[in-house]
Amino acid sequence: MARQPAAADFIRTIIDRDLASGAVERVIVRFPPEPNGFPHIGHAKSSTLNFGLAAEYQGQCHLRFDDTNPATEDQRYVDAIKRDLQWMGFAWGEHEYYASDYFGTLFDWACKLILKGLAYVDDSPEDVIRGMRGTVTTPGTESPYRNRAPEENLELFEAMRAGVFADGSRVLRAKIDMGHPNMKMRDPLMYRIRHATHYRQGGAWCIYPFYDWAHGQSDAIEGVTHSICTLEFATNRVLYDWYLDALEIAPRPHQYEFARLNLEYTITSKRKLLHLVQEGIVDGWDDPRMPTLAGLRRRGVRPRAIKTFCNSIGTTKVDSIHDPGLLEHCVRDDLNHRAPRVLCVQDPLPITLTNWPEDHEEIISAPYWPHDVPRDGVRSVPFSKELLIERSDFSEDPPKGFRRLTPGGIVRLRHAYIIRCNHVEKDERGNLVRLHCEWIEGTRSGSNTALKPKGTIHWVDAKRSLPVIVRAYDRLFAQPVPGDDFLEALNPSSLIEYKEARIEPSIADDPPEKRYQFTRLGFYWRDPELINSHPPVFNCIVTLRQAIQGQTKYSQHTLGVGRPVGAVLPRDSQSKPQPKTTTPAKSEPKSKQRPLSADEEHWLNQSGLNAATGLAIYGIPAAPEFLEAASEYVSRVSVGNWMANQLLPALKGAPLSSLPFGPSEFAELVRLADNGKASTHEARAVLKLMLAGERTPTKLLTSVQASTVSDSEVLRDIIGNVLSDHEDRVQAYIAGKTGLLGFFVGQVMKRTNGKADPRQVKALVKEELAGSAT
């Protein structure tokens, strides 16, 4: 499947804008992991975005390790991150950077801020600092050390660096505003003292910068243009900008935030994943059930599938959670045309072909590929008297719609013969031990036979097949959103091992990294960590999509893996997961209106405007006065509407005083519209010109009207063209879809470049349509 070009999401829109305006010459982005864990599917989204952007715009993506915390970071994670990124196919060339390499520059820049009086050393203990920060709704209070002289601060800061103070005894803080509504701006910490060994810097430093101080400055050092991070950093952006402004860095990077990837039944928190690893709940960071890239790789997923997935989920600012089904779809789609089919029975049930000659063996030449995959190749599959089939492909008491083997029924053995089950053998406890079946001669695959079994099942030869272990994986968590008590949400059967599985012998000589489709089961490959084990261990990469009649399922895994294929679930076990707790009662009609203040109420009453219009004007400086002044010439309601809906929005927050015209000119415009001299459409065009600096509405109107297409004959021509270009819609309109009228009007407006009176057009379109209806 061709890789579709990524849609122009909001990030690409911003980049296009910056490139077009010349603000940015070449796009430089960065992927900044902290080396404190293995990268996971969420990092795949971020790195696909950043490296993808660099490739698309012929820019550069830097790999930068955000290693400012010596307590949690380690070279082993650096190695893992680099390996996984390379596996994904991303190349950063020589642009491999480490925030810790910038410690020197960062230190110098901190001194600069101190000298500018924008940073100070605070001797307060940790809990005091926390206490004085205030809360989200109450302002903080200033530290008693806040107003130390710059020289003293510098001396202290240098002493901090020199190691004369104990851990936690002092910090360097930016001097911003303890009452700031954004808590990140309440004198944020820049440095803490940590007499620790950094995995790269060793003991060179005993003070370490915090994220906010290090990150933007690192971007600046590298010449990053667009610094793309996840949503939770949005409140940090103001601080990001503050530091850069304080240092007077130009040109400087800008931060943009997008929604991180969330997957149902999965966690993408490094902290929680680390917990699973440390507690031995999973078999390391690369356990095939883990959402880590290492886990996905070991499972057998290819990078292409992950990239397709990442590109297809979009880049937005909506905090959303994805269905793992989409990832699974991408994995199947990637493998369908590149994984040869072989036969493997996970949970064998022996069958004997009672009428097959003793000791007779047939070698069947079976194609590796189904009819719809245009690839060649066959392998030999032995067939004899004793065979094995999937236990779940037989049912003594078949549910409705069951298409496999039943007592007395027939079924096709894939690539081989049709058989009939004549006798069911059980042990003394009633357990099924063997089926005695009849081989139906002349029904070999490819031969013409009148017999049409409803189903085809997979099988292997009992003697000649090879023993294998098959590992089937289900989702790690049973809850769609595991939450903080994620350990409670663990799925107890996320790994099921089929120890008695058997596979056709053809695979014996295949290279170990070969991926297969086990017919009717799914895609598999040998676990790369257990490549020398005997019998071989196969991981299920993803099951086949299975639409078994009557089953509505949300997970292939629920049905296909971890249970015998085709097993029918009891009704209540297939119930949908709990829906998101969002959007509870969206239908409840409640129209609460904010209680108006006395002033607002009074003003609204005397102005005669409705609340929507009035409130749009009332809070804007000088707007009520503007309204009053303009109302001397024309109705206040009209002025109000034009102000609230046209003028003020066009200002985009700029003050009214910046207008190139005054209330009287504005009133003139409104009057033109009011008394019908100008259509609304024309009046808007005039306003646009006025905003551009022209002052005389009446004159402008003349020129606007001069270019207006108002000749009915000309318009009728255009309408005729539109109608004949959209014959189907004309029919629909005649058939009763009158809402299409707006569409026709819109088309005509487009073809006149907006230079027609839509009211006139509408009337004419109605006439024409009435004409064509008869």
Add this chain to the structure above:
RNA sequence: UGCCCUGUAGCUCAAUUGGCAGAGCGCCUGGCUCUGGACCAGGAGGUUCCAGGUUCGAAUCCUGGCGGGGCAACCA
């Protein structure tokens, strides 16, 4: 009860910037088939969070409300 982000199909996203509300996944039906897969054809599914306003025309602009997420680590 502050600041920031955000509400379009079951899920994830589009909608040429005010002019037919669409796509992928999922689901259903039919076709094909020696994989209950793949493929092909069709279908269901919408109060564009709600209520007002402006407009010939609003998912889009204006006002108000409601819902969801984030921010008070010497983590990033």
